[in-house]
Amino acid sequence: MIKKGIGRQIVLHYFIVVFVTLFMVEIIFTLAIRMYYYDTIYNHMSNHSIWASDYFQKFVRLNAERDPDYFTEMLRTFELDNTELMILDRKGEVKASSNAFQADKAIQTSDVPQAIAGNVGKWIGRQPSTGEPVMAVSRPLQIQGETRYIVRYVTSLESINAKLLNLTFLSIAVSGAVLALVTLFSIGLANSIVKPINNIRDVSAQMARGKFDARIKGNYKYELGELAATLNYMAQEIVRSNQIKDDFISSISHELRTPLTGIKGWSETLTIGGFDPEETKIGMGIIAKETDRLIGLVEEILDFSKLQQNEMKLVIGPVNMKELLQETMLNVWAKAEQKHIQLKLDDNTEEPVIVSGDANRLKQVFLNVVDNAIKFSHEQSWIRIVISRKNQYQAIVQVADTGIGISEESLSKVKDRFYQVNHQGGGTGLGLAITQQLVELHHGEIDIASELGVGTTVSVTLPIMEPEELEQSEGETGKL
CATH class of the missing domain: 3.30.450.20 (PAS domain)
Known part of the structure; x- marks a missing residue:
């Protein structure tokens, strides 16, 4: 039975x-x-x-x-x-x-x-x-x-x-034999399907209990094979995500501990007193700098949380890309000067490129991209930022450096949340994940091309604001 x-x-x-x-x-x-x-x-x-x-x-x-x-x-x-x-x-x-x-x-x-x-x-x-x-x-x-x-x-x-009755009985006997053979065949077929399903179910139950090292074994064909491969891939990705999360917790703990240690140390030192004004100024400067660093980390985590929960609100308006990139370069100029890195902006367009977006969030996108380029570039190198039109409806901004580059293995994961190419470089591993989601909220695309030891080029494609939208926006600004 x-x-x-x-x-x-x-x-x-x-x-x-x-x-x-x-x-x-x-x-x-x-x-x-x-x-x-x-x-x-x-x-x-x-x-x-x-x-x-x-x-x-x-x-x-x-x-x-x-x-x-x-x-x-x-x-x-x-x-x-x-x-x-x-x-x-x-x-x-x-x-x-x-x-x-x-x-x-x-x-x-x-x-x-x-x-x-x-x-x-x-x-x-x-x-x-x-x-x-x-x-x-x-x-x-x-x-x-x-x-x-x-x-x-x-x-x-x-x-x-x-004679007809005998033939009828004979045909019934043949039909009964055929029905018996088909039943045996269907039982074998059912077992060939049910056994893999039971195996997949048992392994899935182990995964549900947190045993993500369990794998479905067996060379199953067709949809069952695809299902087994998908579940194995899911378990592998969960293990990888958990590892990335653990690395993130370790990294963010370190990132938070370092400024907190500096703030606590200088606070205790300044509390003792007896320092001249110059030393006190240096201590307060370090406290302010580390506090800004903490605020930046917290804001990055908050932004990522908002994006994950679809709570990020954009203030859409016309954005002049050349002006936005010039502001971005001014913000990172001091950091680039410390490594003697030259920043160069090339505008290959005849007319100003105006995109529809949130200026602050787009600035956050390019700040993160350029900041990464500076972080992973060699001293006395250069970073080139190019604005051009991809077509009539899209603009493309390319940030190219001659830095250390990214390996082919890391390139496919670099935009994943919590992933860091270099764990010694600091950060939360959320920067590019946030950048990608912000670009997608603006109906754009981000692409990263890199060669290890040669350099990296990040391309951000954004839709150009239609003339009718630009005129309407300018009219509403005039009314205000």
Whole structure:
């Protein structure tokens, strides 16, 4: 007995489909073979009745119907084995018969009226006296177009029905064997599906309990193979995400501890007192600097949280990309000067590029991109920022450096949250993840191309503001 589940459903569905199919085939086969046998018998008797009719017509022309031995001659000439030949009059009374036991009353079966009407009559039924199944074929014997007598053949169907019954039993046995084989096959098929599903279910249950090192083993095909591969990939990604999260917690803890240690140390030192104004100023400057660093870390985490929860609100308006990038360069100029890095802005457009977006958030995007370029560039190198039109509707900003570059393995993960190419470089690993989501909120795209040891180029594509939108925006600004 197959236990309740998908396996039983598969077997049951196969069984029902095959059973219904075999049942219909069995009915069609039985009817077809019965029709074939019955038609063969009918055609055989009908042909002999035609010959008897022709024989009768031949002797009619010679007035042989008056010969009292005429019917006896017909019976002897056209008699069939295991078949009774009868000559009837229009009333259905037997005038002559090949059977020694003649009926004592007129025959009124449906074949007789049909023959009287000039047609070939056929009747299948049971003999009133014996109950035996028979077939009767009657044909009119006409004189000058008028039916005078009827030639009637009657044969027993008992042996034929017995053969048909045997054939029916045989076909049922064959159908039963086929149904049994199909059931066995469906059980095997069901097991081939259910066993992998049970295996996948068990491993999935382990994953649900936190055992992400569990893997689905087995070379499964088609959708089951795809499902197993997907679950294994999911577990692998969860393990990787957990590792990245752990690295993030470790990194952010370090990032928070360093400024807090500086703030706490200088606070305690300044509390003791006894320092000259210059030393006090240096200490307060360090406290302010580390406080700004903490604020930056917290704001980065808050921005990421807002983006994850779709709570980031943008103040959309026209943004001049050249002016925005110039402001960005001024903000990072001091940091670039410390490493003697040259920043260069190239505008390859004839007209100002105006995009629709939130100026502060777009500035945050390019600050992060340029800041990363500075962080991972060599001293006395250069960073080039290029503005150009990708097409009529899009502008592209490229930030290219000649820094350390990114490996091919890290390049596919660099925009993932918490991921850091260099864990010693500091930060939360959220910068590029936030940058990508901010660009996507502006209906743009960000692409990173890099070669290890050669440099990195970050391309940001943004939609250009339509002239109608620009005019509408300027009009609303004028009203204000």
